[in-house]
Amino acid sequence: MRRLGVLCAVLALLAACTGEPPPPHTVLRVLASSELTDMRPLLEELRRDTGVELVVDHRGTIDATNALEPGNYQHDVAWLSTDRYFDLKLKQIGFTGERPLSSRFMFSPLAVGVEPGTAELLRASTADQHLSWADLADRAAMGMVRFGMADPRHAGSGLSALIGVATAAAGTGGALREEDITCDRLRGFFTGRTLAEDTSRQLADAYAADQDSADALINYESVLLSLNAGGTLREPLEILYPRDGIVLADYPMLLLDPAKRDSFGAVVAWFESERAQRAIVERTSRRPLNSAVPRDPRFHDFGTNTLYFPERKETVDRLTAEYADPLSHNPSHVMFVLDFSESMKGPRMDALRSAFAGFSGADPSATGKFVRFYRGERFTVLRFGGTVIDERDFVVSGQADLDALRDHVGSDRFDRSTGVWSALDAAYEKAAAVIGEDPEQPVTIVLMTDGENNAGIGLPDFLRNYEARHPPVKAVHTYTIRFGEADAGELDQVARATGGRMVDANATSLAEAFKEIRGCR
Amino acid sequence: MAAEPLLTIRRPPPRPALAPIVVVGVVGLLLLVVTPLVVRSAPPTQATTVIRGKMGSKADLFRDTEVQKILKRNGIEVVVDNSGSREIATNDVGRYDFVFPSGQPTADLVLAERQRSNEYAQAHVPFVSPIVLATYRPYALALQAADVAAPMNPDRPDPLYYELDVGKFVELTELGKRWNDIGIRDHGIQNDNLVLAHTPDVCKSNSGGTYQGLIAYAKNGGKIATAENEVVALAESLKPFYRAQGAPTADRLPFYLSQEGQRIAPIVVIYEHQYLAHQLRRPGGSPDEERVLLYPADHFETQPSFIALNENGAKLAQFLRTDADLRRRAVELGFRVLDTDQSTASPQLADLLAERGIEAPSADDDHTRAYLPPLDLFEKLVTTVGGCP
Incomplete structure (x- = not known):
């Protein structure tokens, strides 16, 4: 108390004495999101006005959230772009204790x-x-x-x-x-x-x-x-x-050490003041939460709606x-094994063409835009009737490659019978070669057929061959698309045996079926 | 200290009507816990008693600068910690002089815990406030076109209050309807999000849980679920809608009132007083006609309970009950203040709104009322819907 008095006397000599004693100096240790470094000039003013100094440790928000352990906090205050991940984390661990007090004043x-x-x-x-x-x-x-x-x-x-x-x-x-x-x-x-x-x-x-x-x-x-x-x-x-x-990002300030309640209250009250709200706008370009503080023209109407945020940590994880997943970082190689038996002629062929056109940029739907073919992606198209009709590789580097792929899939060349399992067997043979060349490349097989197998090897033979393949080749999943009169039971069995799954195009459309399994590995 | 009952609850009757004060529980054998007075040596003239409380949305009262001035004149400084009301009940309140949960269920949880541990608690309900869904005109109009909402005073040019059929509203969510599907584009807005209302966390707040109670009441055909299996089945059926809103956010109000509010969450569950306070802050004669309220057709009035946890808290409670200035200010903050005998909602609020040129929400006897299940079943409902730890 005596020291404070002396300090006051010194200050009174230095500046015009206002009669108000300067607030005592206290320090709050703060764990803050990296971009909050831009608050530095405001923190100086905060200290001058309230006596509270924020000593800030900046980290990425997720890293900071991971560092927050209830009961073992290393800071007095956390100031993050969002506390949603922290909330989800507490929910996931079933935390029932007291949560930190929180306050928001900008976003x-x-x-x-x-x-x-x-x-x-x-x-x-x-x-x-x-x-x-x-x-x-x-x-x-x-x-x-x-x-x-x-x-x-x-x-x-x-x-x-x-x-x-x-x-x-x-x-x-x-x-x-x-x-x-x-x-x-x-x-x-x-x-x-x-x-x-x-x-x-x-x-x-x-x-x-x-x-x-x-x-x-x-x-x-x-x-x-x-x-x-x-x-x-x-x-x-x-x-x-x-x-x-x-x-x-709504920048909640969380009080981690309840003993610092009063300093925390002073800090929050200061940031909520109109002067500080204006300073936040001017110096950090954040929007003030106080609706009385006018927005400047830099802040446009988002013209859009905030998305609903996941409510489970498991989803985010x-x-x-x-x-x-390292596999997510390499372009994939998709092998399309497509039925070109005569039953595909006509409307079914049109459906197939339109599905591939959709993946090449013609699908205007939001999902269509996400699941389209992308640059660097590789394809093998294996067309079959009673036997394999042809096999062609494509690498996407531009629109021309997509056009070539579309034209190839769209060209009429039908065969009278349907040898589904011989064709799939050939696809695994090709997959073995692709993996041999580049083991890092994720390979997936998509099999589309509209009829029952009536040529070549049977399903048991295919499965026997599949079981005998090297583990990296066996790891290639087959997703099957049932169309027309194809045998749902067999297609489902094969898909499951290889780790993939079957979708029924008869239930929706061929294009929808292709979209549903797009991106599956 | 005088021999007064230490665990008492003074609460208005279920319908504002002429009825005696209700005293629910009186417990003997009490351990009196008095937290030490915190005295600040601020302005040399008068010592101020610092009274600490914890509450949810009722913090609006004590954060009001007018209220602070009135209290200060009377030697009181109230320091408020803000948290969800249910969170108050699920945590230790020992370091506070009072708590002020926003509704009866959460208050009952606190009182039950105080009773269990034989500690001082004295509760009273100074005012009531209906639970509402706050939205923006285009959204109310889209709901009206979808035959889910209707203006309460259809003759007014820009009505502020609509009645919402909660059952039909939830059905829209159930059917996976987006705002775009029910014609929000006719009002110049694009929104492909699901039609639903955002609430705070049901595990932490009173309003979140109460809203789920209202949905349950509507889905159960306007009846209170009375058996545990019935409640659990209802709760399970509500879970997907609750999950669809995603992670709940505490304290939606400042965002609702912000310029960007409509983009952030088009419908939020709040209390009537929060909305009226916003309207009453504006200059007289120019109400905010963009922001409007949806009242559940089965109306529900929440009863915030001021629970004194020691003599300091009781002192503040007494002040709140009797000080004319404070009560007048509470009306200006949009609360339906109860008369001193707690029996009828005073007409002051309606008078004030009329004076300021703001449409008055209808008095609640025009409405059918919704009811929440008894506390243990209500708790079951809330914890099941929210998967509360």
Whole structure:
């Protein structure tokens, strides 16, 4: 107390004495998201006004969340872009104890900052000039947009983006559930990712340092606005909000040490004050939560709706595990084993053509844009009647390859009988060769048939051959598409035996059946 | 200390009507727990008693600067910790002077725990507030076109209040309907999200659980489920809708009131007072006509319970009950303040709204009422729907 009095006396000598004693100096140790480094100038003022100094340890939000152990917190306060992962974590471990008090006073939506030329191109490719995650996936799949995104295993913006695209790709209109994440629908999207960093902050810095590394940047609006204002960019990024769902960062401040309740209260009250809210807008480009504080014109109407966020940690974990799977990082090789017996003539052939046209960019639906063929992807088309009619390989490097693939599948060359199992056997033979050349490449077989086997080897023979193959070849799953009069029981049996599954095109359509198993490995 | 009953609950009767004060439980053999007074040597003239409380949305009362001034004049400073109401009940409240859960079920949980541990608790209900679904005009109009909502005063040009058929509303979610499917585009909005309302976590809040109770009541044909298996079956059937909204978020109100609110969540479950406080903050004669309320057709009035946990808390409770300035301010914050005998909702709120040119929500006797199951079954409902630990 005496020291405080002396301090007051000294201060009174230095400045005009206001009669109010200066607030005592206290320190809060804060674990904060990486992009909150931009709050530094405000923290100085906070300290001056309240006496509370925030000593901040910055990390990627996911890394920070992983470091938060109830009962063993290493900081007084956590200040993260979101506490949703923390909440999901507590729910998953069945935590029933007291949760940290929390307070929110600002937010920023996840957005896509796009170079003006690319923005023009993206807008032109949408129906109503309003970009969606699906449009971005579609353009990225063909190498027309290269983007940067932070690593979802470390950064909040990365995980939010991953959840955003996965929710859009699932297209249920509700929150993503584990059962919605069956096959990899995001491969095409990730084809366009050329820049990755561990945190949202580092991602922005890396892009500023090498602006040729990407045409677009997925990050918080605040980070993108600050980047634009920073003067390091050749030209400012245009900020777009994907219409099929955005995620907000709402920066909750969590009190980890209840003994620091009063300092925490002072800090929160300060940030909620109108002056601080204005400073947040001006210096950090975040949106103030206090609706009385006017927005400036930099903050556009998102014109879109926030997506519903998954409510189970298991869902998020599954998504990140899929993301982290090394197989997800190599373009896949899909072997289409297609029935060209005479029963396929006519409308069935039209259906097949239209399914392949859909994968080549003609399908305007959101799902269609996610599951389309992408650059770098390899295909083998094996057409069969009584025996294999022909076998051709394709590698997608541009539209010309997709056209060639489509023309090949669409060319009439029918055979009278149906040798399903001999053809599938030949496909495994080919798979063995492909894996021999490149063991890292994920290979999947898709078998479509509209009739019963009446030529070549029988199902038992096929299965015997399959069982005798080398483990890496046996690991290739076959997904079967039942069409017309094909034997559902046999197709189901084969699919299961190899680890795949059967879909019935008669229940929906051939195009829907192909889409349903697209991305399954 | 005077020999007064230490565990008492003063609560309004089920319908605001002329009825005596209800005293629910009186427990003898009590251990009195008094937390030490925290006295701050602020302004040299008067010592201020710091009273600490924990609550959910009723924090709006104590965070109001007018209320703070009134309290300060009377030597009281209230420090509020904010959490969900059910969270209050599931955690230790020992370090607080009072708690103020937003509804009866959560209050009953706290009181039951205090009773079990023989600790001081004195509850009273200073005001009531209906549970509402807060939305924006285009969404209300889309629901009206879908025959799920109807304006309460159809003659008004821009009605603020709609009645919502909760059963039909939930059916839209059940059928997988998106906002685009029910014509939100006619109002210049694109929204491909499922039609549903966002609530806070049912495991943590009163409003989240109460809303599930209302859905259960509607789905059960306007009857309270009375058997455990019936409640569990209902809860299981509600689970998918609750899951469809995704991770719940605490304290939706500031987002609802923000400029971006409509983009963030088009319908949120809140209390009427939160909405009316927003309208009453605006200059007289210019109500916010973009934000409107949907009242469940089976109306439910929540009864926030001020629970004093020691003498300090009781002192504040007494003040809240009797101070005219504070009661007037509570009305300005949108609460349906009860008369001192707690029997009838005072007409002050309707008068104030009329004075400010704001449509008054109808008094609740016009409505059929919804009922929640008894506490143990209600708890079963909530914990099953939410998978609460």
